[in-house]
Each structure stands twice: as C-alpha cells, then as structure tokens.
Amino acid sequence: MRECLSIHIGQAGVQIGDACWELYCLEHGIQPDGIVLDSQQDQLENSKTKHMNASFDTFFHETRAGKHVPRTLFMDLEPTVIDGIRTGKFRSLFHPEQLVSGKEDAANNYARGHYSVGSEIISLVLERIRKLAEQCSGLQGFLIFRSLGGGTGSGFTSLLMEQLSVEYGRKTKLEFSVYPAPRISTAVVEPYNSILTTHSTMEHSDCTFMVDNEAIYDICHHKLGVERPSYASINRLISQVVSAITASLRFEGPLNIDLIEFQTNLVPYPRIHFPMTTFAPIISADKAYHEHPSVPDITAACFELSNQMVKCDPQLGKYMACCLLYRGDVVPRDVNAAIAAMKLRNSVQFVDWCPTGFKVGINHQPPAVMPGGDLARVQRAVCMLSNTTAIAEAWARLDYKFDLMYAKKAFLHWYITEGMEQGEFSEAREDLAALEKDYEEVGLNF
C-alpha cells in the first residue's frame, strides 16, 4: 500500500482541501459520513464500485466500522476557517484530531507563522501527523496545500516542511501552492511572504504545482460566466485540477502512479521543480452539450494561455518535460492523432538536453463535477503538467514587487518585531535571483 497524506495549511489550504475532499468523495462514491455508497445497487454497479475503488485506499483509511476517513490534516493558526469545516457538510467525515486550529492568527506575516505563533503549535501538528502516518503501511509522501502569500501558508508551511524533512527523511513532498495575485490580494506584504517561504522550502519540497489566483479568477469569469467568482468557485476549479493530477494515485492509472514519479518525470534539477498546470476543458454548466470537446480539442486547449493555471507565456520559454494526463472516455488512437495535429500547429520548443519530451497517460475514470456547480459534466478531460522555463516570468514578477518594497524597507518592521532578521530577507531574495538565473541557464542551448 502506498498511502499519501494531504496536509492543508492556512485559510487557502483548508478551503482548497474542503473542495478537494468533497470532490474525491464524489468520485469514489463516499457519502459525507464516510460510508461507501453501494448497498442498494445491483450486481453490475457493485463490481464497478469495487473496480473503481481498487486503489483509493491511498487516500482514505477504512476503520473497522467500515467508515472511510480521509488521510489528511487540516491546520490553521486561527479557528474560523476550520470551524467552517467542523460545522459543515463533511463534519463527520473527519476525525476531530485531523482538524487543528490555534487561537491567534498569523496576520499575513511570515514571521508570525514561522517563528512566534507557529512554533507554539508545531509540536501538536507533528504529533497528529505522526498518528496519521502510523495508520499507513507504507507512506509514500505528503501533499501539501497552501498559499504563498498568507502568513500561515508561508511561514508555518516552511517550518513544517523543515520538520517533516527531519522526521520523515526523504519521503516525497509535493506542494500545491497558490501564487499571489494582485487583483484579489488581501495583503500588501504577499511578495515578502512568498519569497521568504519559497526560499525556505526550496530544498524541502520535491515538486510544487502552482496555481495563480488571478488566472483562475479569469477562467471562472470568462469561461464559466461567473460574474464575481468567489473563493468557493475558484476552489472548485482548483479541486478539479488537483483531482486530475491525483487521479492516477487514487485510481489505477499507468502514469505517475507514485508521488516519486511526478518528481522523476518532471524535475530534472532539484531546484527547477515548479511545473505549470493546464486544464481543459472548462465548460459552463448551462452550456453542457453545446460544446463537444473532442480529444484533439482538449489537447489543443492545453497549449492556450487562457487555460493555464499560472499566467505566463510558454512561447517565451522552453519545455523541459511535459505530462499529459487524460481521463475519461479517451482512446489511445485519438490521443496520437491529437498530438500529431498539435505538433503541426504549435511550435513547442524543448530544451536540447532532455531525453524525453512528452509523456502521455490515460485514466479511464471520467471527471466528476459537483452537482449544482459551475462546471458542466464532461466525458473527458486533460491536465497537462509541464516544466517550462517560462514560469521564471512568474518569479520575476514577484521579485520585482518584492524589490519595490524592500528598496524602501517598507513594512519590514512587522517582521523585525516578530524576531526576524533583515539578513533573512536579502538571503531569500538572492536565492530567488539565483532561481531565475537557473531557469535562464537550463534554457540555454549548448
């Protein structure tokens, strides 16, 4: 058994976690009380469920009472968001010990999340993770969900990642990070937090999938017709992406069966571990059956800027690796035809030194959508994970904003008063500059 532990940190992490587990439960037929829905179905349905759930134990722990408990931990430094889950629809799905909340928030401050407030709760969180890990027969690693901009998401995550590295050695740690977007930002210090946390988790995280709030906001607004996308709509879309990525871990799928495979497929150098995600198709619920996304259509859509989860222009960079994860009613012949057609249309540039280009996998499980949600049910979907040098653009944007404030030492006192040193800022900034440089170098021709 190869179990994965999901850890959701901070408001963003917890809310995304809520959306994700809701979707996982729907896909695996698990009711909000943890019981698998199969009793009244006929024989055919039964066999289907059994088949479907063949490997979903990686994400759910079955108790002796037949209840399925997600292998997950939600943590936040302040209680309101987690209280939402404690009282929400899925309150009986989780064990109370899986929901950890402190009493004092991190106030969008990395220093509070990492040092002053975070250090008080870290031992409790580690203890709870230990308990969850004990339920696993062969833990393969952690999936960590957080935002880069928030105080808990940035500060506490880096603290936890350090500790996890100490305690669990080289177990794989994958991250889903929300990249700060100026248009829906809650704090002006987001660039500080993002850069501090990227620096301190750089060597602990094995692969970080970034989602840009603004990109997703635009997708919700333009493609789904949501007038003013709320966090709920945004998180539902993120959960679709997460579900597509983890589908091969939860269902039988040939590609990326192990967490470590993500890393080996996508990360050529330890520091170059920020693949970009693209998801297609995104169809609004009241346009269901108006559009007929075929395999070539969704494949082509993967190379459109408007479907990217991070705003950057892949034409400006080179690809190092690319995984296309199809799911649903997809036949291999269509995939081959689609890729051949895509090859003619797009100028996808690969770096010279990389031995393989594309990896393509198909998962037979069709994507599920929340009933009453914004997304239409589709027969097939594809998620593209591509490690491209173009993502350096996103870092450059962030660095620029950091520099604007740091040049004037603006807002620094909030960090200094929590016990941080200014040296940490310049060190982090230098590290990010080196990262940009790294991206530049890997894209060079010999």
Next chain:
Amino acid sequence: MRGHWDALSGGLRRRGWAGLGHTCRISASSCGRRSISGAGLPVSPWHFRSRLEALLPSAVKGQPPRPPAAAGRSHILDSGCLNMSDTLTLDVIGQRVEVNGEYATVRFSGVVPPVAGLWLGVEWDNPERGKHDGSHEGIVYFKCRHPTGGSFIRPNKVNFGVDFLTAVKNRYALEDGSEDYGEEQIIIIGKKPVETIGFDSVIKQQSHLNNLQEISLRNCAVSCAGEKGGIARTCPNITRVDVSKNLLSSWDEVIRIADQLKNLVVLNLSENKLQFPSGSPVLTGTFSTLKVLVLNQTGITWAEVLQCALGWPVLEELYLDSNNIFISERPSNVLQMLKLLDLSSNPLIDENQLFLIAYLPRLEQLILSDTGISSIHFPDAGIGCKTSMFPSLQYLVVNDNRISQWSFINELNKLQSLRALSCLRNPLTEGSKEAQTTRQLIIAKIGQLKTLNKCEILPEERRGAELDYRKAFGNEWKKAGGHQDPEKNRPNEEFLAAHPRYQLLCHKYGAPEDGELKVQQPFMLKNQLLILPSFLKALKIKYPNQLEQKVLEKQLPGSMTIQKVKALLSRLLKVPVSELLLSYESPKMRNKLFKVWMDSANEEETAKVSM
C-alpha cells in the same frame, strides 16, 4: 487505386447496381473483396493495400469476413461493413450521407441523361456546397430548400456510414495490428519522442466492450443499428451514449439502437438530421430508463417532441437547442418528470409559447439563452402576487436575449420557486449603468433570489441592495402618493406596477425618511463651489470704476476668504490689492450694497463670501 474501383463496382453490381461497367482485375482478393462496401471514399493506394492485408488472413482461414482493423486510420474512411444490400435495394432516398466531411441527405437516385451511369441526388446541409436546386437541363429530379443546395454525385464517392456496432468496434476495440501499433505511432516533437505509457493496458481494458458504460461515437458516421440484437450481445452495459454528428436518418433507427440498451440513461443525438415518425409508434420500454436526451440541431419540431415523448416516461433533462422550435401545444401526460429544459437558440420562442409549458410540474431549470425573448407577463397573478405557472422553476437562464425592460425582472418576482437567475448580455444589463447597480436592482426586485449570475447573494448584499433601492426610488414613491404614515400611504397603480416590491420593502425596513430622500450631491469640487443666488449661478463681478463696465463671472468655493478673493481679483484686473474696494450686492435685497471691509491683509478674516 484501379483495383479498388473495380472492387467497388463489383460489390455494387452484386447488389443490382448495373452501369458502372468495370471488370474485376484483382483475383487474389476476390474472397475478401466481397466485404468491402461500395460506400468507400476515394482512398489512397496505401489504404487499399492495408485493407487487403487486413482482409486476406481471414479469407484464407475461411472465417467470415471481418471489418478491417481500425488502428491508426480514420474511422470515417473505414466505412467497413455496412451491408449495402439493405440500403441500396430498399431505399436510399432520405438516407444521410457524408462526402469529404460534408453532410447531405439523399433525395434522388437514378439515371440523369445525357450522362451515363447512376447518380445520387443529394441535398447538402451546407447550401453553399451545392450547385443547383435538383433540376438538370429543365427536368426536376428532386427539390431543395435552397436554390444551390443540391448536387448529383456518383454513389461511390458517398459514405453511407456504418452500423452502430462497427463504429463502437472501430473506436474501442483493437482487433488487429496491435503489435506494430507502438512502432507506427511514435510522434516526435522537437527531436523528442512522445512516450505513451500504459496505452496497451488501456486498449485492453477498453476492448472489453461488455464492460463499457460510456461510449462516445461523435463524428463516426453511424447510420444504422445493424444486426438485430448485436448491440445487446456485445455491449449490454452501456448507460451513456453520444452519437452526435453522425448519419442517423430516422428516429426509428434510433429506437432500434436504444431498444438493445436496457440501461441507457443519457443519449446524445445532436447534429443528426432525423426524420421523425408521422404516426405514433409507441414502443413501450425502449427508453424506460432514459433520463437525459440531447436533441440539439436535429430539426425536431415541437409536435414531434410531444409525439416521441410518450416513450420517455422518466426523462429528466431535455436539450432542444437550435431547432427552430415553435411551441405549438401544451404537453399533456408527457414530459411530466422533466426537470431541465434547454430551449437555447430557438429564435421563434416567445412568451405566449412559454405559457404552454408553464404547467410542467417538476420543471426546475429552464434555459432560454439566445432566443431573443424580450418580455414576459404572467396574466394570472396581480402585482405582488405569485403565479401558479412554473411551480417548481428554480433556475432560469436568459443570457444573450433582448430584455430591456425592468418589467421583465418584476414579473420574475412572481415565480414562486425561483432561486437562481442568470441574466447576462442583455440590453438591460449592458446599459449605461454600472453592472453593480443593475445587479443590486435585480436583487432588490426579486425577493426570493439566492444566486444571480452564478454568484451567491449573501444576506448582507441583499440588505444593502434593498435599502439602496428603497432610498433610490423614495422620491418617486412620494410623488406617486406614497407617505410615511400608513394611513395616507396610497401610491398609485403606475408606481406599484413599476416597483411591485417597494411597499413590501417599506414594510420591512420602514418607509424612507424625508432626510434620506434629499438628493445628495456627490462630494466633488465642482459641487462644493459656491452656488450663488439662484439666478446668478456664479459670482458676478462688476467694476463700476472701469470704463468698459464689463461683468466677470467666477465660480468660487464657499469657504474662500475675502483675502483670497481680493488676491484673485487683483490678479484678474491687474489692480493692486490695496486699491480694491469690494462691495456685495445681495439678490434678496436688490439695489442695496454691502461694503466689504478689508483694510489690512494681515487681519484674520472671518467674513466669508459664503451665503
């Protein structure tokens, strides 16, 4: 190439299609050839060779001929094993065909003198593809709706499609050639090969046709059900079928397919020009489990919907986009389980037609996007009352219409179950007002609304919108006869019709106070400027000591001190401050001058030019 044409003609001749006089020249393939249909497109030599290869082994082993393998080839080219003897000897008229990606309906078959040989007269879906209206040299062979919608075409250029099962096998089951599959298919992008992982197992899994639950045969040239019982034997567990954009020509053919699928839940028939039966062929049990039916762009009429609906006892979702539907009669005893009805892009729909479907008891979601609807009025309910129409309607979509009147929104308030509305890209919402204001008004006007344009309406937002609305129309309300005192509060009918919820809101939040209703000027410098006595508009500055006697008009802020006025005037008139003598003429007391004394510039002035 030559050989293939011969094969085709041989196949055709066997079915009584004389006149394509070629003789067979390839003898090696004579066993296999029989199974090649006459309906192939012009194909490349390579294609033909591979067909022969696919066919020969089976012929040698003496097995019944099978359809050729599907690997790596377009399934449309592989029109494989349609049994032409059925279609051609019976009736090709009315068949749907495909020619090089264009779709058409056969209207005629026979000889067209003076050109020898057999021709099919087809009417194209895309009228620009054709050349004439069905007549040739003065003789009318068939009729087209469009003057250039018709063509004559040789039968061998036409793809009559394949049967359902062949299409399924073509798409999902890999019969031959799976060994060389891997080598053939490597695609190289930028010197890098595309690695496909585990496709073999996917193929293996999919080729167990009896496990398939969901199949999608969009654009696979399916034209008929094929052998009776074949589908039921091969893939009995199918629950969702997508056969959109195929060559199905009649509803009876659909029934023949669906008859064999006992678990069918979702059926998508979009973009097939279907012929619906004129009688009432009620086949009980065919669609007994069907919940979702998609008939977009099928050319179905409302009468045909109702007729066929007898066979859909549990149908919950019906999609009828782009069919030019005119709702002509009330559904009685049919569609009673319907929860969702999509009538988008049917430009003939108007409000009177909607009343005919107003009493579907379970209809929860109605999609009327892009229908051009502009007004609605529920005649059975007065102002502020709920209508008995659309009793369960929760979600209404009216995007891309021509709604320009607020009365439309007012009427929606009468729907008793309406919880969500989507109203985007209408003149009403695209007008000069900000989107936010329109949203607020819609929220205030529809009391029970919980979601607007897919955004949840939180209680605070509703409260804010309603309070603003109450305030914004307060003056109008007073003018129309409204009064804070409930005894005297008698707004006229006109006001109540335009603002049916206003009285209710007054009841909820209290009537607007006079103080609230004062029109407040936005805080801008322009409005802060001194508005001088009503007829003046600005400070008129006369200087009687100068010869021209001209009058200057200046707008001054109310808080401006005399000292500053003096400085201003000295700059304007180029007179030193010390020599200025100011006096003020009040509009209230004409002809009386007030001296404004300002001797010393150092003195702290208290006298302001404010009035």
